[in-house]
Amino acid sequence: MRKPVLTIFYQFNPWSTTIGGIQTLINIFIKYAPPEFAVRLVGTANDKTQPILKWQSAEFAGKEISFLPLFSLKNDNVRSLIPTTVKYTAALLGQCFESDFMHFHRLEPTLAALNWQGEKTLFIHNDIHTQMQTVRDKKAILWRRFPAAYFAVESLLVPQFSQILSCNTDAVKHYKERYKSVSDRVAYIKNSYDNELFYPLNQEEKEVEKRELAQKLGLPDDTRFVLFAGRLHPQKDPTLLVRAIAALNDPCVHLLIAGDGELAAQVRTEIDTSGLTGRVTMLGAVPIAQLAQLHRICNVFVLSSAYEGLPLVVLEALASGTPVVTTECGETPKLLTSNSGIVCRQRTSECIADALRKVLQHPEDYPIESCVETAQPYAARTVVRDIYSEMLNRWEQRVTFAVKV
Template sequence: MAQLGRRLAARGHDVTVFCRTNYVPERLPSFNGIRLRHLPTVGTKHMDAIVHSALSTLAAMRERPDIVHYHALGPGLCAPLPRYLSGVRVVQTIHGHDDRGQKWGRAARSVLRTARWTSERVPHAVIAVSRLSAEEYGRTRPGTTVYIPNGVEAPQSSPPASLIQEYGLRPGRYALFVGRLIPDKAVDVLIRAFRELPGDMDLAVVGGSAFTGEHVALLHSLAAADPRIRMIGYAYGEHLAALYEHAAVYVQPSWTEGMPLTVLEAMSHGLPLVLSEIRGHTDLLAPLSPAARFFPPGDSGALAAQLGLVLRDLDAERAAAESRREWLFREYSWESAAANTEDLYRSLVAALR
């Protein structure tokens, strides 16, 4: 959102982003040309997104913008309000398959299935960031689904190794995972696999709870059995960039993914990849062969074997990963994403007029 918003603002558009006060403690009025509006919510697992989305929708409708743009399934439950009660155009970006996530119980999944149904019928246009979502929405709403993948930026500098040493890590001597600690990410599979590997390589797990405290406690208990596994928690800015920059390999064992930005970030730093063989990963890298070492999702033994192969010849693996960076920045460009989004906005507004 930040990358896309600032580029749209630079193209001369008035961009307003609604921020949750429990996520963003600062109350900046603007950032990179984007107007920020800070609205409250109910900070619980099931109410957080929908309450904030409802308040933001009502606030946006009062301002009568040309476009109201929702991101993800849950917030899109509010899309009927601007679609049918005002003259604005509604766009919804589908980032993943939230209605299939293991994080949610039966009732929440039912609500998200309703959100999926709404997303297939209410918005004037849907942006799919993954090829799988583009295929699925293309079947249910042909002609109004646009495939616009997210982008990635080339790292501007090399963060110092001292930033990772704060976590007890050594440059080039750790495998890395970055993401929310939710069941869908299968970090438990990664930890079990890593515990099978001999040697003094470490594992850095970067991320924290997303209203998943019980699952996070399980992961910490699994990690406690191996002193090589470091549960870092959330990291941002230079610290996160340093964790990518100085890692040996990036691992993502997810059960499901939409369009995984963390994989793009890892590739931007020239990291070898070990990924679960799911559409979110294979579609992302489809033109490249070989692009990564894949393993069947949930198979900790196969993950350990693929990770072991990478670690046995890191120099060759890193050289191959470096050779793919030029393709990456050409294929997944934020400038292209902003231009294509702008084109979509213009076509919707022109149709309205």
């Protein structure tokens, strides 16, 4: 019996240093794919050595996959004038990559797949209702300028999916209520972190490696580190975070920003204007192994986002034994416990600064063990294994039924 084929569609190259929870989740699905499946990825090329629109065998995370780049994209961390999703959708039109299972992480590319045969799954990564209603920055998502058009397109495309899965319970509720004819196909899915990469150190090891990082950056040995990791994008509102560090006003606290994006220059300006040049380090996009190390040694991880789903980076921080400070958005507030982090009830620099101060001054209230325990149910080895097991069962049932017919 042949292997069932899973084709994953997303506008990135897994061999590049790329920022984003979607990319991380796809990498996890590839890494933890069982041998019963053949996995294909339709993505983008990171240089001219990868032939465009041609299937090629490749290895990622120890797994053999088939990879087809639709076009060349040098840096997917920064948006261009024409959104990458538009380019990706346009490149898909007229193609046919149907297979037993198809995973989509953006709605727009599924326009090309309307007539494709196979089981299609749409992953929803944000609370789309909140995302569309947020009024501060219309550039954060292009569709926000045309909400009626977005929902018209969504209404056209949603019926084709066998499953609509979201890591955000509010998004699940929204889709069930808005699309009652397919409500039985909408379900909650746990986001997952790679438990082979993200794990804690003991307290002694953590202190040793934290001192080494401080010395490497030319900082005092007693420096306490606050970590942000993610795309420098209006959704994440990194300038608010810089203002929170200014409001914290603690010379022993140093902010590490691991990420890149269109707001990088604006963040640097905010750092200079706030007089924080010596108290913030912008690391740019960092490889996943280096990010895991930062998670293990920092005192606290922080998010200042306007909207979220369930950020993988939160799970990664907790799994590394690091408490989380977050704004009140997405699924994180429902996940955090009183001894694994703090939810800021107001999205202001003062409120975020107060929460950071509390965690930094009372680390004993947020022990490593409590953080790890909070993240444990989301470990990839368990979550992804169960998803693939359900997929295989459905495929075997379909094959058995086809044979009988």
